Amino acid sequence: MPMPEWLRIRRSKDSDNREAALWSKCPKCGEVLYRRDLLANAYVCMRCGHHFRMGAYDRISTIIDGDFTEVGAEVLGGDPLGWVDKKTYGAKLSGDREKSGLAEAVVCGFGQIGGFDVGLGVMDFHFRGGTMGTVVGERIALLLEEARRRRVPCIIFTASGGARMEEGMLALVQMAKTSAAVTRFTDDGNVLFTVLTDPTTGGVAASFAFQGDVIVAESKAVIGFAGRRVIEQTIRQRLPDQFQTAEFLLEKGAIDMVVERRALKETLVRLLEYTVGTRVQR
Amino acid sequence: MSNNLIVEREKGLLELERRIAELRSANATQPVDMSSEIAALEQKYRQILQEVFGSLTPWEKVHMARHPNRPTSLDYISRFDRFDELHGDRQYRDDPSIVGGLALLHGRPVMAIGQQRGRDTKENLRRNFGMPAPEGYRKVRRLAHLASRLGLPIVTLVDTKGADPGISSEEHAQSEAIAACLHEFTKARVPIVATVIGEGGSGGALALAIADHVIMLEHSTYSVASPEGCAAILWSDATKAEEAAARLKLTAQDLQRFGIIDEIVPEPLGGAHRDGSGIVTRVLTEVDAAIARLTARSPEELLEDRYRKYRRLGAWQTTQGEVVGQST
Numbered sequence: 190m191p192m193p194e195w196l197r198i199r200r201s202k203d204s205d206n207r208e209a210a211l212w213s214k215c216p217k218c219g220e221v222l223y224r225r226d227l228l229a230n231a232y233v234c235m236r237c238g239h240h241f242r243m244g245a246y247d248r249i250s251t252i253i254d255g256d257f258t259e260v261g262a263e264v265l266g267g268d269p270l271g272w273v274d275k276k277t278y279g280a281k282l283s284g285d286r287e288k289s290g291l292a293e294a295v296v297c298g299f300g301q302i303g304g305f306d307v308g309l310g311v312m313d314f315h316f317r318g319g320t321m322g323t324v325v326g327e328r329i330a331l332l333l334e335e336a337r338r339r340r341v342p343c344i345i346f347t348a349s350g351g352a353r354m355e356e357g358m359l360a361l362v363q364m365a366k367t368s369a370a371v372t373r374f375t376d377d378g379n380v381l382f383t384v385l386t387d388p389t390t391g392g393v394a395a396s397f398a399f400q401g402d403v404i405v406a407e408s409k410a411v412i413g414f415a416g417r418r419v420i421e422q423t424i425r426q427r428l429p430d431q432f433q434t435a436e437f438l439l440e441k442g443a444i445d446m447v448v449e450r451r452a453l454k455e456t457l458v459r460l461l462e463y464t465v466g467t468r469v470q471r
Numbered sequence: 472m473s474n475n476l477i478v479e480r481e482k483g484l485l486e487l488e489r490r491i492a493e494l495r496s497a498n499a500t501q502p503v504d505m506s507s508e509i510a511a512l513e514q515k516y517r518q519i520l521q522e523v524f525g526s527l528t529p530w531e532k533v534h535m536a537r538h539p540n541r542p543t544s545l546d547y548i549s550r551f552d553r554f555d556e557l558h559g560d561r562q563y564r565d566d567p568s569i570v571g572g573l574a575l576l577h578g579r580p581v582m583a584i585g586q587q588r589g590r591d592t593k594e595n596l597r598r599n600f601g602m603p604a605p606e607g608y609r610k611v612r613r614l615a616h617l618a619s620r621l622g623l624p625i626v627t628l629v630d631t632k633g634a635d636p637g638i639s640s641e642e643h644a645q646s647e648a649i650a651a652c653l654h655e656f657t658k659a660r661v662p663i664v665a666t667v668i669g670e671g672g673s674g675g676a677l678a679l680a681i682a683d684h685v686i687m688l689e690h691s692t693y694s695v696a697s698p699e700g701c702a703a704i705l706w707s708d709a710t711k712a713e714e715a716a717a718r719l720k721l722t723a724q725d726l727q728r729f730g731i732i733d734e735i736v737p738e739p740l741g742g743a744h745r746d747g748s749g750i751v752t753r754v755l756t757e758v759d760a761a762i763a764r765l766t767a768r769s770p771e772e773l774l775e776d777r778y779r780k781y782r783r784l785g786a787w788q789t790t791q792g793e794v795v796g797q798s799t
Contacts, residue, residue, distance in 0.1 A: 269729065269786035270720050274705065323785030330782060352674070352695045354705050356786075357720045358731050361695040364674060365681045365781045368653035373778065376658065392695075394646035395634075395674045400654055414645035414674075415636030419700070423636050433641060443644040 215239050231450050240407055240450050242387060244289070245296040245313040248346060252454055253300035253309065260308075260335050261297050261328035269323075272355040281317070281355070289315040293324040294349070297332040299339070303458030308336030310345040314388070319349035321393050322356040326363025329397060333370040337377055342461060346384045347398040350416075351391020364396040371400045380464045382457065385412050385435065385444065403460055404444040406435035407453070412444070476534040477742065480523050484741075487516045524741045527690060530716040533698055535690040536670045540744035542751055543601075544570055544585025544628040547668065550751050551576050551583060559610060563643065566607030568599045568631075571614045576626065577759045582618035584611055584679060585628030588669075602635040605648035608678055612648075612655045619659040624762045627679040629667040632697055634675030649678045656681035657781075662765030662773060664758050667691045667723075667732070668743075673700070683777055684761040685731070686754065687723035689738040693731070694721035730784060734761075 213222050217239035227234075231251050232241035249257055272278035286292060294316040299308055310332050312319045329345065336343045352360040375381055383401030385394075387410035395414055398404075406412060413433040421428055431437050435447045448456045473479055491512050498505045527535060535541070548554050552575035559565040571584035588601030595601075603611075618625045634645055656663060656678075665682035671693030680693075687693060696704065698716035703709045726732045736754055743750040765773065 263789040264787050265789065267786040267788055270718065272718060274714075274718070323787045327785060327787055350704075354695060354701050354719070357695050357718075358693060358726055359729060359785050361673065361677055362731055362781065362784045364653060364677055365657070366784060368650070368681070369657040369778050369781050372654055372657040390646075392674050395649035395678075396653055397650070399644070399647040399650035412646075413641050414634060414649070415641065416704075419636045419703075420638065420641065424638065428638070432638075438644070441642050441644065443647055 213241070215241075231453075233450050238408075238449075240387065240409060242314050242348065244315060245291060245311040248311045248313075249296065249298075249300075249309065252302060252311075252344075252457070254302060254304065255300070257298050257300040257309070259296065259298040261331040262292065264324055264327050264331070265292060266322060266324045266356075268355075269359050270355065270357050278355040285316045289313060291316045293328070294319050294321070295325045295328050297328045299335070299341070302344070302454065303461060305458070305461040306339070306341045307461070308332050308339070308341055308343040310343070312346060312348045312386075312393070314348040314350075317353060319347075319388075319393070320351060320353035320360070321349060321363050321367075322353035322360045323363060325353075326360075326366045329363075329367045330370040333367075333374040333381075337374045337379060340379065342380045342382065342464060343374065344382045344384065344457060345397060345401070346386055347389040347393050348386045349389055349391065349393035349398075351393060361392060364392045367397045368400065371397050375400075375402065382460060384453065384457075386410050388412070390414065390416060399443075403446075405453075405456065405460075406438065406444050406447050408435060408447055408449050410435045412438050473539075475538060476531060477538050478534075481741070484516065484519060484523070487512065487519070491516065520740055528717070529692075529719070529722055530698070530713040532690045532722055533670070533692055533712075533716050535742050536692045538742060538744055539590060540747075541669055542743055542747045543590070544587045544630055544668065546747060547628055547666075547751050547754060548574065548583050548585060550755060551581075552578060554583065557610075557614060560606045561613060562606070562609060564604075564606040566599075566604050566610060567597050568601050568603045568635075569607035569610050571610060573623070574626070576755065576762075579759070579762065580623055581626050581762070582614055582621075582623045583626045583628075584614055586631040586676075586679065588630060599635055601631045602633060603631065603675060603678075604635045604637070604640045605643040605645045608634070608645075608648035608652050611679060612652050615652070615655045615659050619655075619661050622661055624662040624664065624766065625656075625659060625682075626758055626762070627663070627665045627682065629665060629671045629676045629680050629693075630669035631672050631675050632670055633672035633700070634678070649674050652678040653681060657777065658774070660770035660774065662762050662768075663777075664761045664765070666736075666754055666758060667693050668754070670697075672697050681777070681781070683765050683773060683780075684733050686734045686736055686757055686761070687726065687732050688736050688743055688750070688754070689723055690742055691723060692716075692721045693723075693726055694719050 215234040218237035220236040268278045297310040385406040554574045556572040570587045574583040589595035589598045663682040665680040666686040698712040699709045701715040702711040723735045739746045
């Protein structure tokens with residue numbers, strides 16, 4: 190195929206992709222939704238109420254009043270294990286960067302919510318399944334340390350498949366790092382709210398996600414320690430659909446509340462109103 | 472046939488051992504001198520031992536760590552001067568896959584906590600193959616909290632495939648139970664010494680292993696996920712576990728290089744189970760020495776050191792090109 194022809198096809202494919210990006214299909218009810226409407230509706234299906242997984246910056250824009258100053262953005266990953274399978278770890282990371290528009294699986298920073306100064310961390314499932322490697326651990330720790338210095342509440346949105354395999358034990362010990370940072374932050378009289386979004390599992394669930402003083406979950410989010418497939422293989426039977434949903438966890442007493450996304454900001458502002466004024470002064 | 476590689480490889484060696492012993496006893500009673508045959512056999516035995524166990528691959532170490540005769544937590548705890556087991560999470564149940572209680576180690580009062588697997592099917596069923604449920608982690612947290620209040624150093628023994636993945640464990644919030652353990656260990660105002668004696672599997676192992684001093688046995692493993700789990704997660708193919716074991720850098724030697732563990736206790740050729748009593752003595756001596764060093768630090772210094780240690784673990788860089796993290 191001559192080069193100009195090849196280029197033309199490629200370009201037309203690109204423009205097809207751009208057209209397609211204007212529309213999203215709801216995985217729950219199949220409704221085709223205009224992307225701009227969907228964003229305006231905080232990525233909740235206008236027909237059935239299904240909560241799409243949200244990108245970190247979209248989330249930040251729906252939660253924060255105005256400006257948002259990032260912390261830890263300068264922290265970028267390495268490849269400590271020299272991981273190679275079908276691709277190198279480095280190639281996987283650059284692929285995810287291109288796909289998600291993010292440098293890593295969490296964005297952290299400071300801004301205001303309902304006029305209250307807060308530290309905010311938002312994980313993004315679109316980057317390596319929201320897995321926690323050293324960059325995620327480091328950024329969460331930096332966020333909590335800076336919030337402790339500023340004496341402001343912290344809110345962390347979780348979305349994660351767990352620890353990142355390609356960083357091995359260095360990923361697992363980020364559970365220790367983030368836990369240590371949470372302990373310092375909360376022991377110093379500050380409050381941590383966590384918002385568990387779909388999905389929150391493994392090492393993230395078993396560290397800072399469940400170390401929140403108040404744990405909020407988005408409606409229908411899958412939350413658990415072990416993955417559904419692992420449990421089904423272990424017990425050799427199918428699990429009920431409801432298992433490991435936010436609603437299930439609420440019933441079992443594991444979380445404080447289940448909130449629809451459109452009511453989330455209002456809920457967070459209400460919680461901030463209770464806690465900010467009553468913080469113990471040291 | 473055992474599904475444990477090491478058990479399979481030992482079969483021939485055990486046969487040789489038996490023959491050497493037979494010859495020896497025959498030699499003592501019979502007039503013919505067979506000492507040269509015995510010496511030849513012993514020479515061969517040592518040679519095979521060296522060939523089979525002299526340098527183990529990560530996958531072989533995974534099997535060594537899971538060897539059914541490898542000393543378990545209770546083998547260590549029973550060699551403390553004294554041990555009084557404390558039971559239960561005070562909420563729901565006592566989990567037999569966690570054994571913990573007040574103990575005297577070389578005369579020093581400590582809190583001992585270990586993950587306990589079984590040696591046979593019956594005991595494994597009772598101990599849930601050493602995979603703790605949330606109730607187990609809540610017991611760990613309770614005992615660690617008590618130790619911190621009483622000023623007792625905490626000695627943990629890590630030996631688990633991972634936290635229990637079951638319906639009841641999810642219903643009782645396994646994530647919260649582990650997260651609460653991590654929280655407790657980051658704030659305990661006493662020295663914590665953790666030893667990975669077998670398999671250190673994932674968050675379920677880390678829940679007992681945030682420590683001021685972490686020891687691993689030479690052939691124990693400590694991993695972000697079991698090799699089978701990792702292969703299933705990344706490649707949807709649990710049969711690629713051997714490949715995963717090689718990539719995960721789960722050996723004691725790798726982890727010491729990353730600064731995740733502080734000390735390796737060597738095992739006899741052929742593995743810890745070849746001299747269970749000796750390895751227990753060695754580990755307890757090292758644990759005691761670590762506690763002795765750590766008790767010289769004030770609680771504030773301990774907490775600061777522990778924070779700094781975990782704070783710097785990882786490998787990352789900044790956009791300014793400055794390498795901040797622990798480099799490899």
